[in-house]
Amino acid sequence: MNHVDNPLLGPLSRADFITANVPLVYAITNRYDRRVRDDAAGEGMVGLITAYDRYSDANIAFSTYATFCIRAQIAAYFRKNSGPGRIPNRVYPLARRIMSDGLEAAPPEVVAETYAVTVKAASKALAAVRSRGSAELADWTDGGRRDDTSELYVDEFVVQLKSSQQRIVGALLGGQRMADIAREMSVSKQALHSSVTLIRKRWQAYEESCA
Incomplete structure (x- = not known):
């Protein structure tokens, strides 16, 4: 071929x-x-x-x-x-950090040392991550404000997006502000917020389909 x-x-x-x-x-x-x-x-x-x-x-x-x-x-x-599964609330914060840093396959001892937690806690969080899969997205807004969008964690989900949506996610992942992204893409803030809202809805549907 x-x-x-x-x-x-x-x-x-x-x-x-x-x-x-x-x-x-x-x-x-x-x-x-x-x-x-x-x-x-x-x-x-x-x-x-x-x-x-x-x-x-x-x-x-x-x-x-x-x-x-x-x-x-x-x-x-x-x-x-x-196999699929939901991450329990009690281990979610640590599991999210593990996924964000790409440590899904790290030994429990490494995770424990990295985040200053017990090996037992690290083992539980790793088990949850591996049973759930590593697709996860961080909060979309910084403290509830819509002008400062915080970290996005992406993996399988982002490759399913349109190129313009991938560009938005890439910019957010790089720490850019919504206003700067809108200016670089030559779109209004309102249009950008609408795109982010659409991506959020797609993420929610994607997460539900993986549950």
Whole structure:
């Protein structure tokens, strides 16, 4: 099967570009526990190839989009091999931090040391994360204010969005303010808020479908 080079990604051929970006996969998967690191890296390579083939918006840095795709592919692998489930409220805060930092496959001892919690608490949170899968999104607003949008954690969900929505998510992930994003995208604040609201609704539906 012949694969077409992506014209948005410079003069390198598809094979050479993907090879040149393999370190991005290892940068993500090297933090994983050794017992699953090879599997995670293998899935990450699939995600990198997917990112190359699907990349279509030069306003989003390829590394940002590729990170989404790599994490999405790994998350899908863990979800498939661990089964669905809800994260209990008592461990949710720690589980969310684990997912946000990409430590889903880390040993309990590493998680415990990283967050200054007991190994037992780390084990419970890791078990919850792995049973739920690693798709999670942080709060959409900063303290309830709609002008300052805080961190977005994304993985499988973001690759399903339209390119303009991915651009919004990428900007939010980079810490940009809503007003700055609206200006860069040449849209009104109201239009941007409407887009964010739509993405939120899609996320809620996506989360329910994964439960």
